[in-house]
Amino acid sequence: MPSVDTLNSPPEEYLRQHLDEVIELLNKQKLEEAVVHQQVMPHHDLVETLMHKQHQVAIKQKLDNLHTADIAYILESLPVDQRLIVWNLVESDLDGQILLDVSDAVRETLISSMDKSELLSATEQLDTDEIADLAPDLPDDVMQKLLQTLNDQNRQRLQSVLAYAEDSVAGLMDFGMVTIRADTTLGAVLRYLRQRGALPEHTDKLFVVDENNVLKGVLSLKRLVTNIPEQHVGAVMARDFVCFRLDDDAEEAARAFERYDLLSAPVVDEEHRLEGRLGIDAIVDLIRRKSDEERLAEAGLREDEDIFSGIWKSARNRWLWLAVNLITAFASTRVIGLFEDTIVKIVALASLMPIVAGIGGNTGNQTSMLIVRSLALGLITPSNMRRLIVKELAIGLLNGIVWGSVLGLLAYWLYANPDLGMVMAGATLLNLVVAAITGFSIPLVRYRMGLDPAIGTSVLLTAITDGMGFFIFLGLAKLFLDTAR
Amino acid sequence: MPSVDTLNSPPEEYLRQHLDEVIELLNKQKLEEAVVHQQVMPHHDLVETLMHKQHQVAIKQKLDNLHTADIAYILESLPVDQRLIVWNLVESDLDGQILLDVSDAVRETLISSMDKSELLSATEQLDTDEIADLAPDLPDDVMQKLLQTLNDQNRQRLQSVLAYAEDSVAGLMDFGMVTIRADTTLGAVLRYLRQRGALPEHTDKLFVVDENNVLKGVLSLKRLVTNIPEQHVGAVMARDFVCFRLDDDAEEAARAFERYDLLSAPVVDEEHRLEGRLGIDAIVDLIRRKSDEERLAEAGLREDEDIFSGIWKSARNRWLWLAVNLITAFASTRVIGLFEDTIVKIVALASLMPIVAGIGGNTGNQTSMLIVRSLALGLITPSNMRRLIVKELAIGLLNGIVWGSVLGLLAYWLYANPDLGMVMAGATLLNLVVAAITGFSIPLVRYRMGLDPAIGTSVLLTAITDGMGFFIFLGLAKLFLDTAR
Numbered sequence: 013m014p015s016v017d018t019l020n021s022p023p024e025e026y027l028r029q030h031l032d033e034v035i036e037l038l039n040k041q042k043l044e045e046a047v048v049h050q051q052v053m054p055h056h057d058l059v060e061t062l063m064h065k066q067h068q069v070a071i072k073q074k075l076d077n078l079h080t081a082d083i084a085y086i087l088e089s090l091p092v093d094q095r096l097i098v099w100n101l102v103e104s105d106l107d108g109q110i111l112l113d114v115s116d117a118v119r120e121t122l123i124s125s126m127d128k129s130e131l132l133s134a135t136e137q138l139d140t141d142e143i144a145d146l147a148p149d150l151p152d153d154v155m156q157k158l159l160q161t162l163n164d165q166n167r168q169r170l171q172s173v174l175a176y177a178e179d180s181v182a183g184l185m186d187f188g189m190v191t192i193r194a195d196t197t198l199g200a201v202l203r204y205l206r207q208r209g210a211l212p213e214h215t216d217k218l219f220v221v222d223e224n225n226v227l228k229g230v231l232s233l234k235r236l237v238t239n240i241p242e243q244h245v246g247a248v249m250a251r252d253f254v255c256f257r258l259d260d261d262a263e264e265a266a267r268a269f270e271r272y273d274l275l276s277a278p279v280v281d282e283e284h285r286l287e288g289r290l291g292i293d294a295i296v297d298l299i300r301r302k303s304d305e306e307r308l309a310e311a312g313l314r315e316d317e318d319i320f321s322g323i324w325k326s327a328r329n330r331w332l333w334l335a336v337n338l339i340t341a342f343a344s345t346r347v348i349g350l351f352e353d354t355i356v357k358i359v360a361l362a363s364l365m366p367i368v369a370g371i372g373g374n375t376g377n378q379t380s381m382l383i384v385r386s387l388a389l390g391l392i393t394p395s396n397m398r399r400l401i402v403k404e405l406a407i408g409l410l411n412g413i414v415w416g417s418v419l420g421l422l423a424y425w426l427y428a429n430p431d432l433g434m435v436m437a438g439a440t441l442l443n444l445v446v447a448a449i450t451g452f453s454i455p456l457v458r459y460r461m462g463l464d465p466a467i468g469t470s471v472l473l474t475a476i477t478d479g480m481g482f483f484i485f486l487g488l489a490k491l492f493l494d495t496a497r
Numbered sequence: 498m499p500s501v502d503t504l505n506s507p508p509e510e511y512l513r514q515h516l517d518e519v520i521e522l523l524n525k526q527k528l529e530e531a532v533v534h535q536q537v538m539p540h541h542d543l544v545e546t547l548m549h550k551q552h553q554v555a556i557k558q559k560l561d562n563l564h565t566a567d568i569a570y571i572l573e574s575l576p577v578d579q580r581l582i583v584w585n586l587v588e589s590d591l592d593g594q595i596l597l598d599v600s601d602a603v604r605e606t607l608i609s610s611m612d613k614s615e616l617l618s619a620t621e622q623l624d625t626d627e628i629a630d631l632a633p634d635l636p637d638d639v640m641q642k643l644l645q646t647l648n649d650q651n652r653q654r655l656q657s658v659l660a661y662a663e664d665s666v667a668g669l670m671d672f673g674m675v676t677i678r679a680d681t682t683l684g685a686v687l688r689y690l691r692q693r694g695a696l697p698e699h700t701d702k703l704f705v706v707d708e709n710n711v712l713k714g715v716l717s718l719k720r721l722v723t724n725i726p727e728q729h730v731g732a733v734m735a736r737d738f739v740c741f742r743l744d745d746d747a748e749e750a751a752r753a754f755e756r757y758d759l760l761s762a763p764v765v766d767e768e769h770r771l772e773g774r775l776g777i778d779a780i781v782d783l784i785r786r787k788s789d790e791e792r793l794a795e796a797g798l799r800e801d802e803d804i805f806s807g808i809w810k811s812a813r814n815r816w817l818w819l820a821v822n823l824i825t826a827f828a829s830t831r832v833i834g835l836f837e838d839t840i841v842k843i844v845a846l847a848s849l850m851p852i853v854a855g856i857g858g859n860t861g862n863q864t865s866m867l868i869v870r871s872l873a874l875g876l877i878t879p880s881n882m883r884r885l886i887v888k889e890l891a892i893g894l895l896n897g898i899v900w901g902s903v904l905g906l907l908a909y910w911l912y913a914n915p916d917l918g919m920v921m922a923g924a925t926l927l928n929l930v931v932a933a934i935t936g937f938s939i940p941l942v943r944y945r946m947g948l949d950p951a952i953g954t955s956v957l958l959t960a961i962t963d964g965m966g967f968f969i970f971l972g973l974a975k976l977f978l979d980t981a982r
Contacts, residue, residue, distance in 0.1 A: 023739070023753040024875055035880050056574075057874035081756040089876045091884060113756075142576075196732070204723055211719045214760060216701055221789045227564070231717040236694045237687055254508070261509075266507035271566040271598075272787060273778045275699060275760060292777050293758045299781065300755060303788040304870075312859065312868035319871050320884065323891045327899075330863050330892075334900060336855065355840070355847050362840050362847045363833035364962070365855075370826045371819065374797065378815050379798035385789075386804050390509055391574045395520050399576060399805070406808045407815070415819060422827070478851070 022267025028195075031086050034074060038094050041067035074099045080106050084113035087122070091320045094126050107134035112142055117318035119149055128154055132161075140166045141186035141288075144173045169288075181265050182258040184287035184298060185279045188212025192245055194228055199230070199241030214291045216275045220249050227255065227278055227286045255280055259289055262298055267389075269295045278360045309467055312337070336471055344479035349484035354493075360427045361489050364436060367419065369481030372443040373474045375411055378402050380473055384466045387459050401452055408448025412441035431493055439485035446480045447473075516571050519559060523579050526552035529904075557586045565591050566898050569598035572607070574803045574929055581610050592619035597627055604634055604755050613639055617646075625651045626671035626773075629658045654773075667743040669783060669926045670764045670773035675698025676706045677730055679713055682728030686716070699776045702758045705734050712740065712763055740765055741775055747783055754780045757899045794952055798823070821956055829854075829964035836971035839979050846974050849921060852904065854966030857928040858959045860896055864889050865958055866937025869951045880919035893933025897926035916978055924970035931965045932958075 044063055048441035073284070075083055075098070083102060087095050087110070099122055102110060107126075111119055111134065131154045136144060147155060159167055169187055176182035179454065190211060192201055205211070218236070220229040229249035239248050255278045256265050268274070269292060279288040279363050294326050306404070308316060312333025317326050346353070348365070353360050383400075392400065420437025424430055529548055560568055560583070567809060568587060572580050572595070584607055587595060592611075596604055596619065605737065608616065616639045625647070632640060644652055649733040654672055661667035675696060676687055686703070690696070703721070705714040714734035724733050740763045741750050753759070754777060793801060797818025802811050833840070833850070840846050868885075871877050905922025909915055935958050940950035 023741070023756075024749045028875065028878075031878060035878065079757060081758075083876070085756070089872075089878060089881065091881060131725075157633070188542045204724055205722045208724055211723060214758070215719055231714065233722060235698055237718060237721060238694055238696060240691055256508070266508045270781055271508075271570070272564060273566075275697070275701070275777065292760065292781070296755055298785070299784055299788075307792070307866065307870075311863050313866065315862060319866060319867070319876055319881070320888075323809070323888060323895060326888070326894050327517050327895050330860070330897060331899075332894070333863070334859055334896070337859045338856060338900070338903070343854045345848045347852050348851075349845075350824075352844040359837040359841050360834075362850075363830045363836070366830050366833075366851055367823070368828045369851075371823060374819055374822045375815070376798050378818070381792065381798065382802060382804070385792075389573075390513065390570070391804055393513075393516065393520065393574060395524075396574065396576060396804070401793070403805075403808060403811070407812050410808060410812050411815070411819070414816075415823070418823070441625075463583060 027082060027085055028080060030074070030078060030345045031089055034071060034086055034098065035090070035094075036457075037067055037071050037074070038097065040312055047192075048090035049368055051098065068101060071098065074200065076180075081110040081113050084110050084118075088112055088118050088318075092121055095121065095320075099125065104130070104133065105137065108138045108142070108146075111135075111146060111228045112138070115316055115318070116149075117316050117321060121147075121318065123149055126323060128157075132157055136161045136335075137184065139188075140169050141173065144170055144183070147174060164169050169227060176258060179262045180258065181260040181262055181279055181290060182254045182288070184262050184265070184294045186212075188215060188287055188291070189219055189278075189286065189289045190215060191221045191225075191286065192231065194220050194222070194246035195247065196245050197241060198236055198239055198243050198245065198248065201245060202241065214276065214293060219278055219286055220245055221286050225285045227280050229253070244263065253277070256290055257281070263302060266295045266302075271414050306466060340471060340475035341478070343474050344482065347479050347482040348486065351482075351490060352492045354486060358432070358489060358493055360423075360429070360432060361486060364432075365482055366425055368436070368439050368443055368485045368488070369478040370441065371415060372447040372481045374474045375408065375444050376447030376451040377470060379408070379448050380455050380469050383452050383455045384469065387455060387465050397456075404448050404452050405445070408445045408451075410439075410446035415444065416440035432489075435485070435488045435492055439481070439488050442484045443477065443481045446475045446484070450476045502701070512567055514602060515559070515567060516574055519556060519571055519583065521578075522552055522556050522559070522581065523575075541610060541720045541821055546714065553586060558581065560587055565594040566598050569595050569603075572599055573603050573803075577606055580606065580805070581597045584610065589618065590622065593623045593627070593631075596620075596631060597623070597815060600801055601634075602801050602806060604631075606803065606806075608634055613642075617642055621646045624671065624673075625654050626658065629668070632659060657881055658724075661743060664747045665743065666745040666747055666764055667773070668777060669747050669750070670775045671779065673700060673774055673776070673921070674763075674771065674774045675700060675703045676710075676771065677703050677716065679705050679729070679731035679734065681708070682726060682895055683721055683724055683730065683731050683733065684727050686721060686730060687726065699761065699778060704763055704771055704774075705730055706771050706960070710770045712765050712769055714738070730878045738762070739913070742766070743772055748787060749774060751780045751783050756939075794953065801838060825956055825960035826963070829891050829960050829967065832964050832967040835892045836975060843917070843974060843978055845908075845914070846971060849908055849917075850970050853921070853924050853928055853970045854876075854963040855960030856900060856904075856925065857932040857966045860893065860929050860956060861932035861936040861958045861962045864933055865940050868937050869954065872940060873948050882941075889937050890930070890932050893930045893936075894926075896933075897929035901925035901930065907973050917974075919963065919979055920970070920973045924966070927969045928962065928966045931969070932962045935961045 014107055041064065044067075075439065078086075078382075083106070089097060090098060095118075107130070111122060115123065126134070128151065131150065135146060135154070138146070143158060150158070159170065162170060173182055173185075175186075190208075192204070215233070217230045217232040219227060219232055220226055229246070229251045230253050231245055231249040234249050235250075254268060254272050254274060256268075258279060258281055265277075269277070269290075274292065276289055276291045278286055279290055281287050304316065308314075312330060314329050314332060317329055351361075383404075384391070416437040419440045420433040423436035425431030454469045454472055458469065459465045529552075546555065558590065563571075568591070572583060575583060580603075592615070596607060599607065611619070613636065616635065617817065620631060620639070620643055623631070628643060635643070647655060658667055658670075673692075675693075677689070700718070702715045702717040704712060705716055705974065707714055714731070714736045715733040715738045716730055720733050720735075739753055739757050739759060741753075743764060743766055750762075753776075754762070759777065761774055761776045763771055764775055766772050789801065793799075797815060799814050799817060802814055836846075868877070868889075871885075901922040903917040904925045908921035909918030939954050939957055944950045
């Protein structure tokens, strides 16, 4: 494993520095080749080839000293043409690890530049659980050949992992397990480990199983090294430990890791037979990925964009959301059309109505965000749901009175029309109550229906608060102002 | 440590089940007490006291079998009155750990129910780094007394941690370090550990220091148990390892943990002297907390709300954001006032203008979200910035042509007015280009100014796309439609 030298600079300064050096080398190469191209030199081709070689060697040397994760970062920061130049210079036995480290969008560009034999040799050195992670991006025939290179146990493991959903514990686990028996002594375990040599990455505990591979306990390396060698495993191992089933939800497992401060945990099947291991590294990746996905989804991006992916591809990534928003915006503004005669008479309504609609959207989103969050943390129970709803309604009413008064006074001051002020105040109050009701109803109903309460809530909510805002405000205006003129 | 028995149910089902049982006990207690209250019984008080005691014992037994993190979850899910009943029944030597486990908002309610001596006895059993985490919530005099109970080394550590920013590595590290010398043998290390007994939580490696406490290497427990006892530490330890400085940024450290799949890392001062240890548990908490804070901030919530906190408190938490939004909404709708005479003549403009403004906000937010994300991942460099800007502009133009045509046709179809359709198409196109420019400018400028590019970007952006959307659409309408009538 190439080294990481962060003793002398903060980690990201260190990273940025390497990126800058690679970019400089790439630019120099481009520039000098262009210069040679323009001059009519003797042995023109030879000079060009020599210089090219020289730069390639310099970049390669640079890369050979870097950690795979740092190379992944550099690849992600480069435009596609330069990215592929660097990718071809990477030591080929690091290819597999780097494919795992880069983002989905960048992985696609790298894989599409590789031929089948390259892909096969890059992936066949990976662990079974890592192959499973790459599986969705690999061409079918490469996957088939890959399966043939595996031994029976690993092929079975790979197939069973792929059979489970990606966001189940089985989709996240690895097979880096070292198993021991309860009736051996710690001294014997130490001898076995020394003989065995290197342990799987991130091993912090050994799994104690019986002859049927049924999990009996876990022995942390900590306990192994702090107890005397004559002790038996069974006397020292922990018998109460957190353990997951193959089909447990991965996000629940992540929250359990946080709650109980776990580093790793065993995964068992229905009969408590040891099937795999869940490590904190996979959990950290999951947490980051989920929070990324949610934030992208909130802005209406269907998937992560490689910052250098093509304009067409990027534009299409954003269109579904824009189309949905356009439809809802169109629907909610149709309400305005119903009141056109009123607007013509009192044109001030046109500049006030977006404010009533807007503040409804803002407060509604605050409510729904808190409900979504509380649902995600499992804090909402049937017994406290009513209290919560009453609280949000009360806040909606309170906000309605406060902001309704503010907006009413503002409208009165702007247009010197007390009736318009009253209508503005009343409409704001009503729309904020509507917003509170919508804000807790949408996520709760979606949750009850087994849908993700986070996704789509904001679009739907804004459509309702906009439409209702326009309707309430213009409706009240028609009732109380229109006839007065 | 109380146990966690998840062998027989998924972790959150297990958690929910305990919560339900506690709620049932609490409700039973309340109900039976109410019944006794209403009946005129002999020995009325005695019966009530006895029944009360009986329920208290039942709840206490339940709690005594739970992990502190599970008790924390139950406390968070209960309304304040019931929460304090349960809190008083918690084994007092678990108080400190539970205060660490609950959310900030809930911690406040718990601490305010405790008197000073209770607080002192709860906190004085904690580790120095844990005391530092609670410090902001503790009354000054408790903090002073707490400092007196510490030994010199720990007092110094606590004061130096508190001197660093909360989001620096120093604010996140703990002191669970076991140090050894390079010239000892592994066998001697094992004997030392056995003599020492229990290791600090989450110990996965030992730190190798010289006589001046300067860090020379790290020895993982893995290497300790897989090498022969006669080997010297210096020959087996890792010399290339990721290591952080006291004042490194905590979020950078978190990304380094993810990149290099670390479980723990040493923290050193300027002279490479070992000062502390950064553990993956603290990193996971940080990642979750930051992603939570960002999402709350996006919806305009200044801090996490206890779902049962009072209406006044919750309402005030939401007001700053509503005020800011109101001001920006007010400013952008003032533009509409400038064109009131045009709207009176062509009232269709009133229902079309929110659509032009809205689609600008949506596309602008997509652009800014991608830029904020790329900035956070460190993917934007001076050399690729121009490419990125050109790409976003091109997407803005492409989107403008596509959605401008769609909206133009829609307006034409609705109002059978080709000129109105042209104005709608032109305004959409222009506003989407404005949105793209705003979408990359705001985060990049904020980043250059050393401000957080994520915070406030969305409000500012929406204000600009709204105002410009109204201005462009109504302005074009005035130019091309107003005169025609």
